[in-house]
Amino acid sequence: xxxxxxxxxxxxxxxAPPAESAPPAVTRVGDRVFLGxxxxxxxxxxxxxxxxxxxxxxxxxxxxxxxxxNFLTTFQWNADATPPVFGIGVLLYGTAVSSVxxxxxxxxxxxxxxxFISHYAPRRIAAPLAYLVDLLAAVPSIVYGLWGxxxxxxxxxxxxxxxxxxxxxxxxxxQTYQGTASRSLFSVGILLAIMVLPVITNVSREVFRxxxxxxxxxxxxxxxxxxxxVRMAVLPFARSGIISASMLGLGRALGETMAxxxxxxxxxxxxxxxxxxxxGTFAQNIAVYxxxxxxxxxxxxxxxxxxxFVITLxxxxxxxxxxxxxxxxxx
Amino acid sequence: xxxSVTSQSAAKPSQFGRxxxxxxxxxxxxxxxxxxxxxxxxxxxxxxxxxxxxxxxLLFVVVNYAVTAAVEGPRQAKDRVVTSLVWACFIIAVVPxxxxxxxxxxxxxxxxxxxxxxxxMDGVITTGPGGGVYHALVGTVEQVALASLMAVPIGLLTxxxxxxxxxxxxxxxxxxxxxxxTGVPSIVAGLFVLSFxxxxxxFGYSGFAGSLALAIxxxxxxxxxxxxxxxxxxxxxxxxxxxxxxxxxxxxIKVVLPTSIGGITTGVMLAVARITGxxxxxxxxxFGNQLINFNPFSGAQSSLPYYVYEQYAAGxxxxxxxxxAAALVxxxxxxxxxxxxxxxxxxKAPTSSGR
Numbered sequence: 001x002x003x004x005x006x007x008x009x010x011x012x013x014x015x016a017p018p019a020e021s022a023p024p025a026v027t028r029v030g031d032r033v034f035l036g037x038x039x040x041x042x043x044x045x046x047x048x049x050x051x052x053x054x055x056x057x058x059x060x061x062x063x064x065x066x067x068x069x070n071f072l073t074t075f076q077w078n079a080d081a082t083p084p085v086f087g088i089g090v091l092l093y094g095t096a097v098s099s100v101x102x103x104x105x106x107x108x109x110x111x112x113x114x115x116f117i118s119h120y121a122p123r124r125i126a127a128p129l130a131y132l133v134d135l136l137a138a139v140p141s142i143v144y145g146l147w148g149x150x151x152x153x154x155x156x157x158x159x160x161x162x163x164x165x166x167x168x169x170x171x172x173x174x175q176t177y178q179g180t181a182s183r184s185l186f187s188v189g190i191l192l193a194i195m196v197l198p199v200i201t202n203v204s205r206e207v208f209r210x211x212x213x214x215x216x217x218x219x220x221x222x223x224x225x226x227x228x229x230v231r232m233a234v235l236p237f238a239r240s241g242i243i244s245a246s247m248l249g250l251g252r253a254l255g256e257t258m259a260x261x262x263x264x265x266x267x268x269x270x271x272x273x274x275x276x277x278x279x280g281t282f283a284q285n286i287a288v289y290x291x292x293x294x295x296x297x298x299x300x301x302x303x304x305x306x307x308x309f310v311i312t313l314x315x316x317x318x319x320x321x322x323x324x325x326x327x328x329x330x331x
Numbered sequence: 332x333x334x335s336v337t338s339q340s341a342a343k344p345s346q347f348g349r350x351x352x353x354x355x356x357x358x359x360x361x362x363x364x365x366x367x368x369x370x371x372x373x374x375x376x377x378x379x380x381x382x383x384x385x386x387x388x389l390l391f392v393v394v395n396y397a398v399t400a401a402v403e404g405p406r407q408a409k410d411r412v413v414t415s416l417v418w419a420c421f422i423i424a425v426v427p428x429x430x431x432x433x434x435x436x437x438x439x440x441x442x443x444x445x446x447x448x449x450x451x452m453d454g455v456i457t458t459g460p461g462g463g464v465y466h467a468l469v470g471t472v473e474q475v476a477l478a479s480l481m482a483v484p485i486g487l488l489t490x491x492x493x494x495x496x497x498x499x500x501x502x503x504x505x506x507x508x509x510x511x512x513t514g515v516p517s518i519v520a521g522l523f524v525l526s527f528x529x530x531x532x533x534f535g536y537s538g539f540a541g542s543l544a545l546a547i548x549x550x551x552x553x554x555x556x557x558x559x560x561x562x563x564x565x566x567x568x569x570x571x572x573x574x575x576x577x578x579x580x581x582x583x584i585k586v587v588l589p590t591s592i593g594g595i596t597t598g599v600m601l602a603v604a605r606i607t608g609x610x611x612x613x614x615x616x617x618f619g620n621q622l623i624n625f626n627p628f629s630g631a632q633s634s635l636p637y638y639v640y641e642q643y644a645a646g647x648x649x650x651x652x653x654x655x656a657a658a659l660v661x662x663x664x665x666x667x668x669x670x671x672x673x674x675x676x677x678x679k680a681p682t683s684s685g686r
Binding site for chain 1: 406407409410413414416417418419420421423424425427428430431434435484485486487488489491492493495496497501502504505507508509510511512513514515516517518519520522523525526527530531547550551554578579580581583584601604605607608609610611614615636639640643651654655658661662665666669673
């Protein structure tokens, strides 16, 4: 980077001739146009982000001011009724629960896979495996949704019965509607876990790869086993990387639409039994109600979309800040 | 990495006076565990093969730990347990991918034929067999092409700005918001275009509206990958060109971009693959159509992912078959794009010593 500075800026100070003999700085038309174009694109990007916030807010304000319920705490979503009564209570709960389940399941497994690729796998299978994880990330979410609804949900029924039988005393895992297909927040969480797994794995793998060899070799030289190397040299170095990777995955889980819309049977209730069908998430609610929404109903959905936008913005922004801070620290 | 570690643990350990298990021990324990697991499964009449596997896995971990702890000591035993856990994570990752691909192929080939690819849903009863994805294919191709036409120039120029010109606060802000934009949920991008393009500017539902949202999702991916590729271009090339008196913009167009064109193409194709599978914006902005509509600028269209959702939502065996077949077409399309993109990346990869 520094070298570019040298070319584009003033000539290197050591060889700098006296100012008066230096040729006058030439600004060519082509250069100006090109700089203008590329800077313009960068600004366009900022404008788009600002426009998203502004236009969503404009519509959302109309909707929220016409809401006859409490936008934050009302459970049902009757935005098309007169008077309209709707709120994001159920959506907040459903989004949080399904994302938390996804994170709890995905983060440890993703770290395991990343460790496997970077430290444990025989070299010959590590590269194809990394590629396989990339493929897992490339599968469209609607295909995950179709597979989740028609294959995963029926196959989870056994697990749900087993958990109900042995772990039902925890209340959380108790099934009150036995025998129904498990279109529950729990199933959604498992599907989301599968979907965010490659995201978390890819980022953590990159971080594990950056661990200084000297740290690992020092640990090995002291007689550490491989697990001790991982625990003492790799994981401490990669901790912030793992956190930001998880938050990126969380961002994806929060905003996932189709996979949730196909799997979850939505209802406007909050239940502490996460394996019971029912509930909803922001994105799924929009997809489900959009088709028959009135103009006001669409504004209400945009209002809920704004909340989702703000949440993902915070989560992603925090993840990026953690990464950026770490970069400065290591550089 | 693993090489040095394994050679460490496999190096003649006897000189340190510590007993070591022979290298084939885990394999033997695994074999015994599988045999016992199967035996228990058959004996107890457990129907689920997953339970057999779990019994075998548990047995393997416990026996492996006990044997190692007895011979080599507790630290080595813990190491082996973690190794088995890491391997288990890997298997856990492979199982869903395998199951997904397997069930999509197995159920998708049922109705996938030439007829399916060349016919629309015109006049087909949802509960009956027949019909195809032609209208959805047309919609997907047009929407993705339009989105790419908008997103690729903006993304490319933004990346050029960040790498070649970007200094100061504007560049920092753009970098940060590119990252944040990557995380914008597709449905939010759809809602934005809905409120801006359709509700405020008053345009109708159309393929173009969908491609606007797809472009928003595509730009940050293009910027990110192009940026990485431009950073790989050796500075000597830029210096040589500038030293010959070539203006900076011509240096970028004639030297920097051609050098990294392979990587940029790869990035663009991966971005195309990503937006091809997006359903949510299409659901909000294109609205779905049973008929063929070649004009992306007026009237509702369909698209492949939307078609999958629509047929799934219809909820009967015939439409499920169509949904699986369309999903197979979609996966095949995305995977081919992925493979070609990676092929180009490998073929055109800069062969400097840095990589």
